[in-house]
Amino acid sequence: MTEAWPDIAGRIEGGGHVLPVRVYYEDTDFTGRVYHAGFLRFCERGRSDFLRLAGIGHADLMAGAEAGEGSFFAVRRMAIDFLGPAGIDDLLEVRTRFRSASGVRLVIDQEVRRAARTLLRAEVTVVVLGTDGRPRRIAGLLRSGLAPLLAPTWAGGG
Amino acid sequence: MTEAWPDIAGRIEGGGHVLPVRVYYEDTDFTGRVYHAGFLRFCERGRSDFLRLAGIGHADLMAGAEAGEGSFFAVRRMAIDFLGPAGIDDLLEVRTRFRSASGVRLVIDQEVRRAARTLLRAEVTVVVLGTDGRPRRIAGLLRSGLAPLLAPTWAGGG
Amino acid sequence: MTEAWPDIAGRIEGGGHVLPVRVYYEDTDFTGRVYHAGFLRFCERGRSDFLRLAGIGHADLMAGAEAGEGSFFAVRRMAIDFLGPAGIDDLLEVRTRFRSASGVRLVIDQEVRRAARTLLRAEVTVVVLGTDGRPRRIAGLLRSGLAPLLAPTWAGGG
Amino acid sequence: MTEAWPDIAGRIEGGGHVLPVRVYYEDTDFTGRVYHAGFLRFCERGRSDFLRLAGIGHADLMAGAEAGEGSFFAVRRMAIDFLGPAGIDDLLEVRTRFRSASGVRLVIDQEVRRAARTLLRAEVTVVVLGTDGRPRRIAGLLRSGLAPLLAPTWAGGG
Numbered sequence: 219m220t221e222a223w224p225d226i227a228g229r230i231e232g233g234g235h236v237l238p239v240r241v242y243y244e245d246t247d248f249t250g251r252v253y254h255a256g257f258l259r260f261c262e263r264g265r266s267d268f269l270r271l272a273g274i275g276h277a278d279l280m281a282g283a284e285a286g287e288g289s290f291f292a293v294r295r296m297a298i299d300f301l302g303p304a305g306i307d308d309l310l311e312v313r314t315r316f317r318s319a320s321g322v323r324l325v326i327d328q329e330v331r332r333a334a335r336t337l338l339r340a341e342v343t344v345v346v347l348g349t350d351g352r353p354r355r356i357a358g359l360l361r362s363g364l365a366p367l368l369a370p371t372w373a374g375g376g
Numbered sequence: 377m378t379e380a381w382p383d384i385a386g387r388i389e390g391g392g393h394v395l396p397v398r399v400y401y402e403d404t405d406f407t408g409r410v411y412h413a414g415f416l417r418f419c420e421r422g423r424s425d426f427l428r429l430a431g432i433g434h435a436d437l438m439a440g441a442e443a444g445e446g447s448f449f450a451v452r453r454m455a456i457d458f459l460g461p462a463g464i465d466d467l468l469e470v471r472t473r474f475r476s477a478s479g480v481r482l483v484i485d486q487e488v489r490r491a492a493r494t495l496l497r498a499e500v501t502v503v504v505l506g507t508d509g510r511p512r513r514i515a516g517l518l519r520s521g522l523a524p525l526l527a528p529t530w531a532g533g534g
Numbered sequence: 535m536t537e538a539w540p541d542i543a544g545r546i547e548g549g550g551h552v553l554p555v556r557v558y559y560e561d562t563d564f565t566g567r568v569y570h571a572g573f574l575r576f577c578e579r580g581r582s583d584f585l586r587l588a589g590i591g592h593a594d595l596m597a598g599a600e601a602g603e604g605s606f607f608a609v610r611r612m613a614i615d616f617l618g619p620a621g622i623d624d625l626l627e628v629r630t631r632f633r634s635a636s637g638v639r640l641v642i643d644q645e646v647r648r649a650a651r652t653l654l655r656a657e658v659t660v661v662v663l664g665t666d667g668r669p670r671r672i673a674g675l676l677r678s679g680l681a682p683l684l685a686p687t688w689a690g691g692g
Numbered sequence: 693m694t695e696a697w698p699d700i701a702g703r704i705e706g707g708g709h710v711l712p713v714r715v716y717y718e719d720t721d722f723t724g725r726v727y728h729a730g731f732l733r734f735c736e737r738g739r740s741d742f743l744r745l746a747g748i749g750h751a752d753l754m755a756g757a758e759a760g761e762g763s764f765f766a767v768r769r770m771a772i773d774f775l776g777p778a779g780i781d782d783l784l785e786v787r788t789r790f791r792s793a794s795g796v797r798l799v800i801d802q803e804v805r806r807a808a809r810t811l812l813r814a815e816v817t818v819v820v821l822g823t824d825g826r827p828r829r830i831a832g833l834l835r836s837g838l839a840p841l842l843a844p845t846w847a848g849g850g
Contacts (some may be wrong), residue, residue, distance in 0.1 A: 300770075461667065
């Protein structure tokens with residue numbers, strides 16, 4: 219079915235990832251704007267689809283495809299600037315770039331834009347946890363496909 | 377902490393259950409009303425808290441407190457009439473009544489009201505599934521605490 | 535930006551509409567499945583994008599593009615059968631077909647599928663309301679672009 | 693109806709506000725934990741109910757109760773540390789404290805706890821916008837009821 223919808227996971231562009239997101243009823247609130255936490259859902263879609271195009275799927279991770287045990291991504295920290303509103307029917311783009319990787323964490327820069335205007339900027343720190351809730355090293359993930367698709371700065375990470 | 381908030385799970389009243397629900401930003405959409413699927417979240421809170429007061433918790437079920445294996449409730453069917461709107465800051469009440477039980481399914485009647493006005497009516501059919509996705513008999517649940525708190529009609533169920 | 539993402543609103547196919555939907559973290563719950571009300575969000579995206587391809591936008595409606603006054607779609611009734619689960623990373627398709635139209639209401643048939651399997655079936659009745667909360671006739675909407683794109687059964691509506 | 697549910701908006705305690713929040717199906721994701729953006733919804737409920745107990749309602753603001761024109765709160769910035777997970781059935785407390793106020797912005801400290809454990813810490817900057825999207829001064833809000841209920845540090849704000 220992926221063949222029928224070639225853009226469904228967005229695209230890798232210029233060392234980063236871009237995902238189109240439409241604003242629906244569910245995303246708005248009574249002020250006529252996208253609810254602030256709704257933007258975080260958009261950002262998570264961008265991160266997930268970037269990983270997907272790098273060959274890393276959440277279902278596979280949870281099923282233990284890495285190192286024989288279930289694991290998953292969890293957000294550890296976010297700093298978010300809400301710079302402008304989005305409204306119903308808007309077509310947005312989520313832009314995601316991996317900034318750095320250390321032993322157990324990834325730092326990711328994200329933006330949400332409508333045409334040339336930046337509506338949100340976020341710095342997101344994520345970790346990989348085992349089902350026991352403890353952090354796992356991400357070196358394996360990098361080797362398995364993430365590294366080559368990432369921005370030059372990625373190479374400098376640990 | 378439950379002692380500090382005695383009404384946090386609502387109350388059993390007249391053979392049914394009533395749960396107060398406040399409308400927040402997250403529940404509304406750009407039309408200024410509660411998003412239609414938001415009402416389903418309110419109804420699910422009512423069902424969960426009714427079960428909670430009957431001694432049945434989702435975490436316990438999933439941990440295998442029943443019959444030594446993980447299980448959980450799943451919605452199989454809903455018929456919903458949206459009769460009137462709710463808006464930001466409204467204080468609503470979700471009213472839940474178990475109508476009947478057969479071997480593997482519960483039929484539940486729910487209403488959402490604001491003061492005397494009924495905003496939504498739903499008939500919900502739920503089942504209990506094991507982690508293998510297959511239905512489990514609910515007789516054990518009934519014996520373990522649900523039955524005595526329920527409406528008279530409940531007794532007639534299978 | 536729509537040109538860059540030609541499939542972003544799905545496609546009209548065989549008198550109906552099909553929209554691909556990816557399952558993300560936000561859509562799942564602790565049972566490992568898509569939360570039941572999450573499927574309603576998917577269905578609403580399908581209805582909105584079908585209308586979009588027919589030239590009807592929610593922002594335009596609310597701005598009074600029809601008849602000089604703000605109006606919007608509201609769900610009046612839903613009957614939903616949940617036939618099977620969806621999980622993280624699944625690629626689903628929402629299929630939408632307009633069944634009938636009367637003076638003030640549309641009846642819409644929807645399905646959510648994963649490949650050949652139908653996971654959900656819904657019959658949805660929607661109305662168009664003015665900002666005063668009262669129903670508006672939908673004849674104008676039909677003339678303005680909805681009719682020619684719809685299923686043959688549509689023509690028989692009032 | 694508020695009389696029937698005296699704790700529905702939480703309580704003012706020690707210069708801050710505390711709101712109990714139950715974790716339901718809707719709040720969790722397939723990892724078995726509260727979805728990260730779900731915590732932001734909890735925080736927003738805490739802020740809204742703190743304001744409510746101070747006599748400030750969103751519906752009133754939007755209806756123009758302040759200065760004859762519609763206005764609303766919007767989040768401008770958040771810095772969030774996710775310190776620990778919450779799961780289905782957990783009873784949490786959202787603790788909210790106003791740290792400072794300047795001409796057009798409020799800075800708010802929030803925590804989400806389960807018993808003695810802090811699961812999340814957030815610093816939230818909010819503004820009040822008119823329906824034209826431009827910032828409004830918040831002095832009027834302060835005079836109208838917010839100030840006396842707030843923490844001592846509040847008095848030092850501009």
